[in-house]
Amino acid sequence: MEIKVVKRILEANEQHAEVVRQRLREAGVVSLNLISAPGSGKTSLIEATIRALRGKVRLGVIEGDPDTTRDAERIARLDVPVVQINTEGGCHLEATMVLRALEEMALDGLQLLFIENVGNLVCPVVFDLGETYRVAVVSAAEGHDKPAKYPALFRTAHVTVLNKVDLIPYLDFDEAQFTADVRRLNPQMPILRVSCRTGEGISEWVQWLEAKLTSPHPV
Ligand code: MG
Ligand code: ZN
16 A cells, blocks of 8 residues: 555544544543454453443443454343444454444443454554553463564553463463563553453453543543
8 A cells, every 4th residue: 555545544544533532532431442363352351341340330342343243242142232343354443433333322321432443463553443541452372472573552552451361371471571571662551461261360450440430531
């Protein structure tokens, strides 16, 4: 693609992201853009969060996928409002897609909105969705080299969730290296160790979230 074209796309996206941001701010909704590789556990993290916050926080989910409504069906089973965006093969979400999804979702009374991006560590990073916070999700099974190889995500995220920590004893995952690489890119960012399978660390993640719901937005 020509550089000029890319620049135009990103400028248009920035304008749409501003509209999303304003709409969510007016509705008092805190939103999270979950970015990860496929299979790292974004949907599982959302499911675990819904279970932990049931009756306490009213949340909604926007599911981004190249195809299928499988993730949205998982969320709908938990009785949470969910809108599916199918990108028809597209490898990232753009703010205009989120705007369209917001038309399908009642924001009144909503406090927290998850936006599950398409599984991809590269281009979702350059498309602002108007989110309040950006969450990098990595699973230990992917290897400790992801922060070093995909630095832009870790530089721009507000929190890193390291999932599948229950598997670490069976993997050649060098957690010290992983942590050092994340720290080098983003010294203040919390790194939360979780296992959506065993529930380890979910309460710390939920605490981080609840603190964000009561503190002023960064944007
Ligand atoms: Mg998913
Ligand atoms: Zn893409």
